[in-house]
Amino acid sequence: MPKLCVFAGTTEGREIAEFLAGQSADVTVCVATEYGETLLPQGEGLHISARPLPREEMAELFRRERFDLVIDATHPYAKRITESIAATCAGTDTEYLRLLRPDTAAPENAVFVEDAAGAAEYLDRVDGNILLTTGSRELHAFATVRDFASRAYARVLPMEDSLRACREAGLPPAHILAMQGPFSRELNAAMLRSFGAAYLVTKASGSAGGFEEKIAAAAETGAVPVIIGRPPQREGLSAAETVELLCRRFGFSAKPEVAVVGLGPGSRAALTGEAREALSRAGCLVGAARMIEAAAAPGQAVHAAIAPEDIRDYILVHPEYRSFAVVMSGDTGFFSGTKKLLPLLAGCRVTVLPGLSSLSCLCARLGTSYEDVLPVTLHGRSEPILLPLAQGRRVFALVGGENGMGKLCRALTENGMGAARVSVGEHLSYPDEAITTGTAKELSERHFESLAVALIEYGGEPLPVTAGLPDEAFSRAESVPMTKSEIRAVCLSKLALREDSVVWDVGAGTGSVTVEAAMAARRGRVYAVERKDAAFDILRENLRRFHTDNVTPVSGTAPDACADLPAPTHAFLGGTTGHMKEIIALLLEKNPRVRIVATAVTLESVAELTECVKAFPFCETEAVSLTAARSRKAGAYHLMTGQNPVYIFTMQG
Numbered sequence: 001m002p003k004l005c006v007f008a009g010t011t012e013g014r015e016i017a018e019f020l021a022g023q024s025a026d027v028t029v030c031v032a033t034e035y036g037e038t039l040l041p042q043g044e045g046l047h048i049s050a051r052p053l054p055r056e057e058m059a060e061l062f063r064r065e066r067f068d069l070v071i072d073a074t075h076p077y078a079k080r081i082t083e084s085i086a087a088t089c090a091g092t093d094t095e096y097l098r099l100l101r102p103d104t105a106a107p108e109n110a111v112f113v114e115d116a117a118g119a120a121e122y123l124d125r126v127d128g129n130i131l132l133t134t135g136s137r138e139l140h141a142f143a144t145v146r147d148f149a150s151r152a153y154a155r156v157l158p159m160e161d162s163l164r165a166c167r168e169a170g171l172p173p174a175h176i177l178a179m180q181g182p183f184s185r186e187l188n189a190a191m192l193r194s195f196g197a198a199y200l201v202t203k204a205s206g207s208a209g210g211f212e213e214k215i216a217a218a219a220e221t222g223a224v225p226v227i228i229g230r231p232p233q234r235e236g237l238s239a240a241e242t243v244e245l246l247c248r249r250f251g252f253s254a255k256p257e258v259a260v261v262g263l264g265p266g267s268r269a270a271l272t273g274e275a276r277e278a279l280s281r282a283g284c285l286v287g288a289a290r291m292i293e294a295a296a297a298p299g300q301a302v303h304a305a306i307a308p309e310d311i312r313d314y315i316l317v318h319p320e321y322r323s324f325a326v327v328m329s330g331d332t333g334f335f336s337g338t339k340k341l342l343p344l345l346a347g348c349r350v351t352v353l354p355g356l357s358s359l360s361c362l363c364a365r366l367g368t369s370y371e372d373v374l375p376v377t378l379h380g381r382s383e384p385i386l387l388p389l390a391q392g393r394r395v396f397a398l399v400g401g402e403n404g405m406g407k408l409c410r411a412l413t414e415n416g417m418g419a420a421r422v423s424v425g426e427h428l429s430y431p432d433e434a435i436t437t438g439t440a441k442e443l444s445e446r447h448f449e450s451l452a453v454a455l456i457e458y459g460g461e462p463l464p465v466t467a468g469l470p471d472e473a474f475s476r477a478e479s480v481p482m483t484k485s486e487i488r489a490v491c492l493s494k495l496a497l498r499e500d501s502v503v504w505d506v507g508a509g510t511g512s513v514t515v516e517a518a519m520a521a522r523r524g525r526v527y528a529v530e531r532k533d534a535a536f537d538i539l540r541e542n543l544r545r546f547h548t549d550n551v552t553p554v555s556g557t558a559p560d561a562c563a564d565l566p567a568p569t570h571a572f573l574g575g576t577t578g579h580m581k582e583i584i585a586l587l588l589e590k591n592p593r594v595r596i597v598a599t600a601v602t603l604e605s606v607a608e609l610t611e612c613v614k615a616f617p618f619c620e621t622e623a624v625s626l627t628a629a630r631s632r633k634a635g636a637y638h639l640m641t642g643q644n645p646v647y648i649f650t651m652q653g
Contacts, residue, residue, distance in 0.1 A: 507575025
């Protein structure tokens with residue numbers, strides 16, 4: 001039987017202990033306090049040490065027990081104990097493994113400091129109340145902050161030592177929050193608002209330490225996160241990687257049964273029979289707190305997690321539950337986290353159970369079909385919505401954020417679509433379900449719930465879907481060049497755009513190619529680069545005219561203006577101001593497989609493009625000479641007027 005030792009000073013450490021408790025192994029779990037012992041699982045082969053171990057006692061324990069592996073899952077900031085464990089393992093010839101917490105991204109406005117003293121120094125220079133969430137051990141470092149007793153609020157564990165540290169630091173009772181976590185985003189935000197905190201002090205403690213919830217709450221309330229940076233860590237493994245290693249080395253099992261369950265619009269009445277059965281059978285429910293609250297039975301084990309990686313990690317280190325239900329809002333195949341989660345559950349026995357989508361539910365309430373509806377989500381991301389409406393599509397929009405639906409109606413109105421018919425659904429499937437219908441302008445001043453859905457129809461003349469819009473359809477200026485309709489149609493054909501293409505239009509001019517590229521790549525993005533101010537103004541006017549909200553105008557000269565743009569799949573070069581080679585070099589650097597179409601109207605430009613074709617490693621090239629002539633009325637007759645010949649080069653990286 002394998003003999004293992006786990007120093008479980010973190011949530012991840014306790015998860016490893018829980019995993020081992022369900023295996024055939026002799027496991028010693030070391031924690032520093034009796035409180036830590038209360039958080040650990042119980043098991044026949046589990047032995048717990050609930051006190052700090054001096055180096056000598058630790059060495060004696062390692063020599064006596066002769067562990068096959070020691071897992072160090074202590075806190076990232078507990079540098080001394082980590083050094084002690086590693087050194088003792090080396091001195092007793094015991095295998096050592098460091099378990100690491102995953103990194104969590106911080107927002108742009110975050111202030112990073114090396115330690116508590118650095119945080120205190122920063123806070124002393126600024127004004128505003130402070131919420132301290134770093135515990136009681138380093139509280140004394142903040143006592144030097146100007147007006148500390150009146151500005152600071154400390155959240156600490158409900159233990160006598162913690163309360164004593166607060167009193168010794170000079171905090172009055174009303175500024176001490178003795179609470180045991182976990183703390184949700186909502187609770188963190190409520191605390192920040194309650195105390196009028198302008199600053200949130202935290203350690204970069206990872207997902208398990210509630211870091212993400214703190215950062216989200218700070219973003220919601222406008223508080224500045226002051227982050228005490230994580231000290232450098234030794235090489236190690238994540239909790240999931242550790243479980244995988246243990247299974248491989250010692251033959252442990254970690255392949256639970258997982259049902260990914262779509263809950264439908266939200267109410268239990270809207271659950272399918274399959275979903276009800278899977279939920280009742282599951283040993284543990286995992287998912288967003290809101291979803292768990294709607295689905296969990298009284299006394300059922302639950303775990304709140306949103307990120308697919310966090311859901312995967314929790315499942316893999318808790319095989320004692322044997323079966324899980326991962327709860328998803330709506331339908332598992334409709335704007336669902338299921339898409340990212342499934343590849344991560346490759347080692348599990350997975351069943352996916354769909355639910356009613358908000359789209360099907362809303363359309364059923366409205367008595368309309370939805371086979372011709374374009375679904376978009378504006379919840380946590382931005383997708384084009386003006387363009388498909390202008391093209392005559394009915395659009396279903398999933399909207400999030402504070403009164404996101406009201407903001408959407410105002411955006412439609414401001415972009416000339418105030419007459420669009422909008423049907424808003426709130427609390428679908430619940431007793432207080434509400435359906436509101438009106439024009440975008442009428443609803444722009446209404447307040448809606450943060451999570452709402454809408455079916456939108458715009459009755460204007462639909463934009464054509466074929467290339468070659470009439471030149472007269474665009475705003476023009478004498479000094480601003482434009483790729484003419486006939487040439488534009490051929491160029492767009494040569495570009496061979498996809499719906500999700502990322503396009504650079506360099507030397508965009510009036511934006512005629514930009515607009516039509518945006519229409520073709522409706523699910524992609526077009527970056528229109530133009531250096532002349534007069535042309536840039538005309539460009540933006542045409543973007544507004546054609547409702548191309550999937551275009552980003554870029555003012556500047558290529559290639560410098562393009563340096564920070566995302567890698568293109570396609571590029572159109574209409575004007576390069578003598579920088580043709582540099583622009584093509586940048587395009588190929590960004591994406592060696594980029595497809596480029598360039599036009600030339602002078603012999604010099606033709607020569608330059610010919611040189612580029614020879615100089616760069618294209619796998620396919622083509623040159624077309626095109627001359628068009630248009631009719632014009634001359635009395636009772638029509639004469640043909642020729643346009644300048646245009647050379648169109650196509651280059652495939």
